[in-house]
Amino acid sequence: MRSVHSARLASAGAEPDAAGYDAVLPEWRDEVVAATAGRLSRYDLDVRLDVAAGTIGGRERITFVNQTGRSLREVYLRLFPNAGYYGTGGLTVTDLRVDGEPVEAPELSVSETVLQVPLSEMLPTKGTVEIALAFTTTVPVDSTGSYGILNVDSATGTWILSDWYPILAGHEPDAGWRLDPPTTFGDPTFGDAALYQVSLTLPAELQVVTSGSGVGEVTEGGTVTRRYIAGPARDFALVVDADYAAISQEVDGVTVTSYANPGAEAGAASALEIAASALKVYSAQFGAYPFAELDLVDAALAGALGVAWTGLVFLDGPSLYGGMAAENPDGFAFVVAHEVGHQWWGVNVGANSNDHTFMVEGLTTYTALVWAEEVRGGETADQLLARGVAGPYRQSLEELGDQVADLPIRDGQENRGPIFYGKAALGFLAIRERIGDAAFFAALDTYARDYAYRIAEPVDLLAAFEDASGEDLETLWHFWFEAAETTVEDVDALLEQAAA
């Protein structure tokens, strides 16, 4: 079992290196450095966005820290733009070097989404190696692949860039490197926290919204080079657009900014209010949001209302700001509160959201209900629970029977949403009902701290609830997350119990 407490003890005598942590608010920096010092890989990206060519690329240097717990002969990078569903999109790597030495004919596999980087000598655990390369990513145009998270919109000129550069493959202690084919269900992203330093050159008239914080810019003629620092971050995502209007609010030192396309200003303003209040509620319950910035950005997605990245939330403007914000304000607020909740579950505490989708999406959905309860009151929270969470699951039970929540997304269950979001959220409600508020929130607070900037497994989350309550929750956990024997009567009994 991994424990942040022993890591803290072990590093107590060493001088922690705070370089690269400038995206973290000064008051949390020591704590974040202490929890991660010497453990995080670093990305240094020096890239140019070429509007005419439809590409972004340049040089990348990864200082990889071997935290896999075993000696390594090779390291794996994921090249997600090569996923088949991106059509004309793609990513090519050239001039690959390891500690300065060229790598001849590096091996690509899994539909060219995996690049094997051979090491000239065995890399011991906790050892460091420098991987340098040049790359060009061709961004697909009007693509709906992976919810539109890598796309340039030909009508609006908006660039949505996630999973756009070569990124270290996710690694799990038991399963090893995660090199599975990108699934068309969900986004393929799964990675460890790292520190980012990014230099981006692009036409000066374009606005850029990114993970992390801007730390400087130099304009030369018609182009500008902007510099960013992010991390500990699981990714460096950005959106580029020419005509955003931005409004900001400060919450406990965090600048929350909402970016809107013309006409979407009212929706973006209410998203800002909701995000600010969610940040307050979650920081009080699950530990402070440690970064100086949180950005919400109006970005047209495909089949998703929102997608969260480190310090950056994509919100599907056309459906949210264009309709839902006015027509169904509670449902709209629930979506925004959910996406902000991912800053705790998925971003801060990492998990393999393709293998254990339920523990990220179910917990985040339940967390948004906690926001509703605190800010909008019990009646609204009960309605959202009944209509937005239990309702779809109840319907799915009636139509298809029950399904297991803790199953990999690629196993392609029918109608997965009501299971991962609905049934799983009900499972967390059932745990709260069993152990009571004090133990439930104490467990999540401890879980958030112990697994911050790490990868948690379902058993870690179960252990957090058991440790905080002193109860054996194995049977309850199995019933909601690992079995397929829940009935409509079980759901109704739980809702009745929760309302009492």
Ligand SMILES: [Zn+2]
């Ligand atoms: Zn989600």
